[in-house]
Amino acid sequence: MHPNALLELTAQLLRDVLLLDSPADSVVSSFFRKNKNLGQRERHVLAETTYAVLRLRPLLKNLAESGSGPLERRLAMLGWQGDQAFLRGALNDKEKIWLEQVQKIDRAHLPARFRHNLPEWLAEPLQQRLGEAEFWQLADSMNEAAPLDLRVNTLKAKREDAQAALVAAKVEAEATPYSPLGLRVQGKPALQKLEVFTSGAVEVQDEGSQLLALLLDAKRGEMVVDFCSGAGGKTLAIGAAMRNTGRLYAFDISGHRLAALKPRLARSGLSNVYPAQIAHERDDRVKRLAGKIDRVLVDAPCSGLGTLRRNPDLKWRQSLQGIGELQVKQGAILASAARLVKPGGRLVYATCSLLDAENEQVAEAFAAAHPAFKLVPADEALAKAHVEQAESLTENGYLRLWPHRHQTDGFFAAVWERT
Numbered sequence: 001m002h003p004n005a006l007l008e009l010t011a012q013l014l015r016d017v018l019l020l021d022s023p024a025d026s027v028v029s030s031f032f033r034k035n036k037n038l039g040q041r042e043r044h045v046l047a048e049t050t051y052a053v054l055r056l057r058p059l060l061k062n063l064a065e066s067g068s069g070p071l072e073r074r075l076a077m078l079g080w081q082g083d084q085a086f087l088r089g090a091l092n093d094k095e096k097i098w099l100e101q102v103q104k105i106d107r108a109h110l111p112a113r114f115r116h117n118l119p120e121w122l123a124e125p126l127q128q129r130l131g132e133a134e135f136w137q138l139a140d141s142m143n144e145a146a147p148l149d150l151r152v153n154t155l156k157a158k159r160e161d162a163q164a165a166l167v168a169a170k171v172e173a174e175a176t177p178y179s180p181l182g183l184r185v186q187g188k189p190a191l192q193k194l195e196v197f198t199s200g201a202v203e204v205q206d207e208g209s210q211l212l213a214l215l216l217d218a219k220r221g222e223m224v225v226d227f228c229s230g231a232g233g234k235t236l237a238i239g240a241a242m243r244n245t246g247r248l249y250a251f252d253i254s255g256h257r258l259a260a261l262k263p264r265l266a267r268s269g270l271s272n273v274y275p276a277q278i279a280h281e282r283d284d285r286v287k288r289l290a291g292k293i294d295r296v297l298v299d300a301p302c303s304g305l306g307t308l309r310r311n312p313d314l315k316w317r318q319s320l321q322g323i324g325e326l327q328v329k330q331g332a333i334l335a336s337a338a339r340l341v342k343p344g345g346r347l348v349y350a351t352c353s354l355l356d357a358e359n360e361q362v363a364e365a366f367a368a369a370h371p372a373f374k375l376v377p378a379d380e381a382l383a384k385a386h387v388e389q390a391e392s393l394t395e396n397g398y399l400r401l402w403p404h405r406h407q408t409d410g411f412f413a414a415v416w417e418r419t
């Protein structure tokens with residue numbers, strides 16, 4: 001494709017994505033479906049440039065002010081994630097001179113908002129919690145791409161064997177530092193075609209997400225509920241931990257997400273999972289199972305702000321008001337799901353948010369209103385599940401994962417036992 005044609009397509013995609021009315025990954029996928037003739041390299045440039053612009057939107061918008069022509073074309077030039085010589089082939093003389101000048105600007109001296117590239121309502125609580133120096137480490141880490149983590153399905157393979165199969169397929173993979181089930185893969189290999197993937201021996205799952213499933217500590221023959229199972233990332237991990245025995249209910253209000261669980265379930269070889277669409281958290285099905293369940297995971301709907309490395313659009317699509325609404329929803333789902341837990345059973349509340357408002361505040365409000373639930377220190381629960389360096393993953397008894405400290409998405413979890 002001619003360089004200018006690719007630059008123009010990138011600008012077109014940016015125009016759609018920057019409307020911010022749908023998740024960026026679905027806008028990119030539908031753009032690719034509409035432009036079927038795009039090659040692998042072109043798709044890579046289109047997607048990565050879009051994500052770079054989303055990550056650095058305030059900075060690049062500020063830098064783009066000095067240029068002329070359509071804004072999205074200038075943003076595409078500034079965020080370009082392909083070969084620079086190829087990009088120059090798309091530019092007229094005026095654009096070439098402008099880009100060269102803008103690229104020389106020392107970004108280290110720009111105002112803070114153009115260096116952290118976070119909305120103020122998000123930067124402020126993070127700065128307060130972490131202090132200045134660590135806040136900048138977090139901001140930098142969230143503007144990098146996330147690695148690709150896999151979880152080994154222990155029903156089908158040992159970690160060493162899955163690793164060897166990947167290496168044989170020329171995919172570099174190393175054991176994750178904390179999860180005993182994880183492999184971290186370099187680059188973005190086309191996994192879907194590999195036997196180790198199609199056979200269900202590995203599944204894509206961030207290391208942090210693997211740790212959440214381990215916290216539940218589900219055992220053979222138990223009755224378990226994954227209350228917000230979505231497409232089942234954690235369901236699959238829990239089902240394997242139960243060694244394909246007992247009964248694992250996968251609840252969600254979204255039929256569409258539960259449908260996405262089906263092919264993953266088929267690959268996994270699990271037959272102990274019972275997906276069920278519920279109308280809301282007080283559904284009759286929930287009432288019928290009250291007090292009967294050994295372990296309940298509430299992987300609550302949240303802002304997703306712990307996943308900005310993968311979903312940088314979320315920082316522009318969320319708001320303080322939205323966080324307040326989520327907090328109310330999270331409290332309601334947790335309180336309802338807690339009714340399922342039988343005495344002696346375990347309840348885990350988790351999010352992929354970095355904000356206290358969705359994490360500690362929800363956990364503390366729940367604990368205050370439910371004295372029968374006793375906090376199980378997360379480091380103890382993790383150590384029991386053979387997680388390395390468990391203490392470094394927790395704060396005040398809760399699991400607290402940070403991209404800059406642990407190279408995982410940002411996750412929170414609280415574990416309780418019903419007395």
Ligand SMILES: C[S@@+](CC[C@H](N)C(=O)[O-])C[C@H]1O[C@@H](n2cnc3c(N)ncnc32)[C@H](O)[C@@H]1O
Pocket residue numbers: 209227228229230231232233234235251252253254257278280281299300301302333
């Ligand atoms: C963080 S996502 C779950 C991700 C999933 N556990 C995984 O590991 O792939 C939260 C899920 O909660 C679901 N949800 C939202 N409101 C709910 C409710 N009232 N009851 C149950 N699930 C709900 C959403 O549809 C969404 O799939």
